[in-house]
Each structure stands twice: as structure tokens, then as C-alpha cells.
Amino acid sequence: MNSNDITKIDAFFNPSSLAIFGSLREIMGTAFWAIKNLQDFGFSGNIYPINPAAEKYDGVRGLKVYSDICDISGRIDLALILTPPETVPGIVKKCGEKGVKAIIILSEGFAESGEVGAGYQSQAVEFARNADMRIMGPNTFGVVNPSNGLFTIPPYVDNEKLEDGGIAVCSQTGSIGPHQMPLQDWSFPISKMCDIGNKCDVDETDILNYLANDQETKVIAMHLEDVRDGTRFMEAAQRVTKIKPLVVLKAGRSQAGGKAAASHTGSLMGNDKIYDAAFKQTGIIRVNTWREFWEVPRTLVCQPLPKGNRFAVMTFTGGQGILAVDAASDAGLSIAKFTKETDKKLKHVFHRLGSNPVDIGPAISDSRSQSAANPFETIETVSSIFLNDKSVDCATFTCYMGKHLIGLIPMLVDMFDKLSKNSSKAMNVWIYGTCLQSMEEFGRQLQKRNIPYYFDMDIAVKTHGYAAQYAEYRRSNK
């Protein structure tokens, strides 16, 4: 990607000014909501509402309304278009005259809806090419950038604040947005988000190349239904995976799914086996479910890559340990065999400790033992001993949370934070318990301190499996 291309794509994520075309009617107007959302999320640039009936509005939410983009004296980096399809080509042409760099067509009703819409779409692309502008969409929610408050989503949004962090999410479905997912409740750390929609111009490879160079992005997660130009994408992916993890959910894996995808986007689907082989070759972490798409990046973004695939687990019951070991085997991890020194140190804490999985239960519940007198201290000591065993590459810690323990969350978070900071191993926490709200609050607090949490032990463990495979790829493809 040359520097001109990067500047153009950057205008989608870091515009210093933007114009919004669409209905400004209070409550009912799409552009009205987009403006409100931009303001609520604290967008730092200038916002210019544009509406042919500008004279009707004595300003909208404190902003002057223009009837023509060319009437604006300042520079416009980005245009958001929320008007009906038939009006869009004309607006794109106008944007070209004004010297806009990038356009997001948020409206629906283009190639995805039939021939007429497809016509408007190609007209818009033609006007944009002539004026050296890039288009994202149509049929998209656009872009989210928590670091500058850019938030182009028009509908009402529950999430009031997004966590600024290292995960970039790019997709072909609007379902990834903060108007659709509980990102705030998850404390999901975001660098950039975008929905490339119909991909009439900007496609997955453009975004991938941009995110590769984006300093704020540590992990890239992409949901794809098709890949426009396979060779170009794979070349880009190969460069990216040498510097940061790329997690891909390729939808339409199954034959039936592929057919459904073709009818959804009008794109051609390749044979899934070809995708699979290409993804492996380029070090892409391929996940298979929507859940994994969200869960796997959360460990990758804040934990070191494991140096090998040797896994350890601490649980509160023996039964949980066995389930974790099954999950680890499924995920291609091996069960770490502790050194004799570790075994000795663990047995010194409590006689029944020593092997992996580490069942901490008896040590903290046997009222006749010293280890049960200070359960927190015991958990911390035991965790630290085996996490720092040289035969361990990654670990999952089980932690119980109930309504009556909510007051202990800060103490627990401090403990895991200390463990993580004093270790170079990849770790995450499986939270289980009796009360969803307390578990969720615990999870949020952990994630804010860069300790990834899971409510599903299998996914916590599987995440280490993915990370270990990717780390192995990195070592072999320096």
C-alpha cells in the first residue's frame, strides 16, 4: 500500500472533518441520530449536516445546516451518505467536486437488493474513481474509532462508552457494531471497527493493509463472506501475520452456507478447502464460530504469545480439571509435566498438590491444613509456583464468583494482575459462579487490567491452542 492509498483509507478512520447527508428530522431522522451519536461519543472533528431543505433548520444540535457541500468553506475529509439509493450517485459527484477524500454510503438498497440498486452502486463508484475518492459500503454501518470518537452508526446505540484498546474488527455484517453487540458490557478493547458492506470499492485487503500499519491495532479480527482478490489478500495476510495476529471467521464454510452467502452479497464463493489451506499457509488464525470470533482476540491482544504448547490449569474441583484437559487436547495443547522442583514446592503448600491439572479445592477447604487459613494467599502462591515452571507455556485459571463475593473483586483482580505482570506466560481466567451480574463485573474488571476472562472453559483453553499454533507459525516464518 503506498502512502497515498494509506492517506485515503486513513480518512475513513481519522477524518478532521465530515459531512453528513440525510434526514435531519428530530428522533426520526437517520442523519439526526448519526450526528447525535458522533457528539455523544465525543468526535473531535468538525461535523457539517447537509440537507436540501437547509433553510427549514435553524441549526441541528448546534450545527449549521448546509444545502450544498460546496458552500462549506473548510476542507472535508469524509462524507457520510444516508439518503435513498437514487440520490446517492449525484451526492458522490458533488463530493468529488468538493475534494472529499472518502465516502461511507450507509444506506441500503444497492447491489444487495437487485438490478436497479446495483446500477446506482456502479454509478457512485464511477463518480468516485473519477474524483480519486474511496467508498466504503454501501449497506454498512461504517466506522468506529474510540480514540477520536468517530462513530458513524445512525441508529440508537445502547453502548455509551467503548473501551479504547488494541483489537481491530472488520466485517461484512453490520452485526459486529456497538449497536448490535454488548461491547461495553464485555469491556472489549477496540482500536478500529468497520463494516465493509457491499465492498463496492474498499475491500478487505485495503483494510488489512491499513490495519497492518496502524500502531493502535495489536490484533486484527476479520469476518469475511468472500475474498475479492485471493492473491492480493493472501499477500497482505502474509505480511500482517509476521507482525500481528490475524483472526478470520470465514462464513459460508459449508456448501449450504456458501450458497447462502452468494445470495446475500452476490459474490462468488471459493471452495472452502482452498481457503483453509491458504489461511494455514499464511498464518491466519481461522476460527469457526461467531463466539470464537469475539473471544479469541481478547487473549491475543493483551497476553504474550506462548513459547510452546504446554498447558497448565488450576481449578477449584477435580472434575473441572479433567474437563480442561479434554479441552486442551481438543485444542492441540499438551499437558505440561511440572518439574520435580515445582512438585516439591506445591506439596510443601499442601500435601495433595503437585500435578497438573492443579486442583486447589482441597488445599483451601481442608480446615485442618494451614493452606486453608489464608485461601487467597494459597491461590496466589500456588499459581505463581506453577505459572513460572519452565515446562509451562500457557495457563488457564479457574475462579469462582458469587453475589456474596462481589466485594472481593478488586482483591482478586489485583492478584491476577500481579501474577500476569510477574510472568512471561500467556494466561487467562475462566470465571464460573452463581450470579451472572457478579461474574460479568469481575470479567470487565479483569479485562480492563489486561487479564482476559471467559465464561466458557473450553473457549478459554482453545484460545491458548490458537495462540500456540500462531506462535509456532511465527517462529517458523521469521
Added chain:
Amino acid sequence: MNSNDITKIDAFFNPSSLAIFGSLREIMGTAFWAIKNLQDFGFSGNIYPINPAAEKYDGVRGLKVYSDICDISGRIDLALILTPPETVPGIVKKCGEKGVKAIIILSEGFAESGEVGAGYQSQAVEFARNADMRIMGPNTFGVVNPSNGLFTIPPYVDNEKLEDGGIAVCSQTGSIGPHQMPLQDWSFPISKMCDIGNKCDVDETDILNYLANDQETKVIAMHLEDVRDGTRFMEAAQRVTKIKPLVVLKAGRSQAGGKAAASHTGSLMGNDKIYDAAFKQTGIIRVNTWREFWEVPRTLVCQPLPKGNRFAVMTFTGGQGILAVDAASDAGLSIAKFTKETDKKLKHVFHRLGSNPVDIGPAISDSRSQSAANPFETIETVSSIFLNDKSVDCATFTCYMGKHLIGLIPMLVDMFDKLSKNSSKAMNVWIYGTCLQSMEEFGRQLQKRNIPYYFDMDIAVKTHGYAAQYAEYRRSNK
């Protein structure tokens, strides 16, 4: 299982009176908590606390304390023992003299902890056999029966009320109990729960035989680390699966997991392939993860078995539909091809409808269409049309929930309830959205009305796959 055996096992779940041995110290005492929990959950039978220092207590929580079980004049069906291991054989002997039917040894420190403990365990078993009593445990939380308030769990419990329903859960880990899982938050419908612990006497087959005859139990979910007597278990399973679904999570699937299980319970593990083949042959629904163990029974307990494997799905975005179709293929479901009549009816509602997956998004968002004027009515009409297509056996409905929509929950629940009641097809709902609390509240309300909900689309769909396979087994093994 003869009627005498059934009566004995029934004493564990439906005792009219019980004795509790253990510490009665307020706050710190294990038996104190067990009594408090029994009272809080409204246990309908008599409770007799027994403690050698009875004279110290002027009653505990309104109950007279006895120093010897034989001093009690009434009949005692069940004894709960919460005392240290070395005291347990003597207490079991005393129970025999009193004519107790069943004993739950809740304490730890027996076979699972070493030779000394194993000695106490076999002594206890010997005394019980001599007196024709049955023992559950040791190393267990015992039994939960929401219908009569029996709740033998000693520690503090967050769940204040459990949903009385059709799922029986039996396990070899204490982690299944309401002191460990968010059963109330899930509105998880329970008939019976038990943890068979060390299985010194009562084992999985005893429980299975009992639950087979239990009218309140519609689905049985078992977590097993080993099977004591394979032939006996498979014979029982074969009888059970002809009348109700049996979901089994067999832990220790992997070689490493098997080793871990052996060291946890001291039991021998069979080759997993043998289990797998035997489970298939007997119509057992084998799930592989802790998550599935809880999620799969929730559809089975309240929805009809599908008559075939033809799956339909309604989503709010095209992207979700493709993911659902991938999940369906993974789960062995085929994608239902709607009849021409259905296609016509759907197109009549909105021109872009017609095929499966059904993407309802455009029909309710295209402001120029009639279908968008009344989105609820449109969703209900469309759902009803394709759910009742003769080529559909089961369906998953996607439903969005956000903080701002919480007031609509009763309306949505009524709609799904009506759909379910007017159809003989198996259905469930995938809830996604922006706010976990609203999603959880929506889920609880749905489950209370016998509409199973999921936060994971893959599991919602997979559940239909398991149900379809089981239904096929039932048809072929009448």
C-alpha cells in the same frame, strides 16, 4: 430396578424426615448452614439436628437438637453426615440401628484423599450394607429437589429460588450445584439434582434407573468421569432412551483427560472409543463440553422432538443467516427448502423474502414497504409461515435485545409463545444484543414460557442437531 430399590433411592429425593450430623455453630458450622438452606428453600419434611454436645444448644434455628439419633421417636428416612471422616463409620452404624433408609456423606477426606480415608469409606459401606441402607457420596453436595425444597448443600448459596421443571442433572462433580452455577439467572428448570461423588455405593446406574421412572423428569443430563459397571449402565440407558432423552458429558475423553480423571476419583477409565460406540448404540446424546451439558437439555425439555433434520432459520441480517447455515451443516442438519406456497406467501409479505435462511432485516427496515410499518406483526407473520411449512422440522429464531427495548420483552415473549403453541415444530431463540442484563432478562422470561433461548447461535443450532439425531434413534428403535 425392583420396587424396594426404588423406595430406597427415593428416600434420597423425597424423604419425609431427615437427620443432620455436623457442627451447629452459627455462621461457621456446616450443619448449621445445611439446616438454614433447607429451611430457606422450604423443605417440607422434619429436620433433626444431631450433635454430641446437644446440651449446649437450646435449639438451633427453632429445631430441637439431639445427641443421639436413637433418641428421636419418629421415623428417619435420610441422614446427612457432615462430620470428619473418622467419625463417619460410627454414625453410619447408628443410622442402621435407627432404621434410616438412605445416607448422604457430604464430608470430604475419604477414598479421594488417600488410604486412611479409603478405609473409613469401606467401613461405612459395610455398616450400611449390613443394615440395608444406601449411601450417596462421600465427597458430594448431595441432592436438590425444587418440588419439595430438599436442598442438602451446606455452604452459602446465592440462588434463592430454583425453577421447578423437567431436567434432572446428575454428576460426579460438585460444580453442577446451585452453589456453583447461575441456575436462577438462567431460569434453569430442574426436576432433581445430585452429585454422586465417590460413588462408594449409589452409582450412576442406580440414579439412571430411578430417574427413568421419575414422572417429573423429562430429560436426564449426566456428567460422568467413569462408569462403574458398563453393561448394567448400557442396559439401563437403552431402556431410558426409549422414553426420554439422556444427555451425557463423559469427561476424560482425551488420553490426558482420562489420566487426570483416574487420579481424581481413583477409578479406571475405559478407552473413549468404546464409550463412544456404546453411547451411539444406546441412543445417548453425547455432548463434549460443559457449556453443551447445560444448554442442550433446555431445548429437549420443552420442545417437541423434530420429525426430521430439516432446519430453518430467521435472522435480522444476511450475515447471521450464513453463520447459522454453517452451524447447521456442522450439526448434521439439512437446510429446509421451502415449498412454493411458502415462497409465495413470504414474497407477498415482502418481495425480497422467500428462501431459507430468512433474512427479515430488509422487510422490517425498508421504510417504503408496508412490512416495515408493523415490524412485530411482520416478524410474527413471517415466522408463522415458514415454521408451519411441511418441509421444516426445526427452527432457530434470532432476536435482538437492547437496554432501550426491555419494555418490549413481554410482547416478544407472547409472540414466541404463540408461535410455539401453534406449531408442532421444535424451535429455539438466539438472543443477541447490546446489553447483557436485558438479554438475560429476555432469556429468563422466554425459558419460563418453555421457549429455550441461547446467547450462542452455534449452540442453539447444534441443539437441534442433537435432538434430530436422537429423534431418528427413537424412530428406528421403537
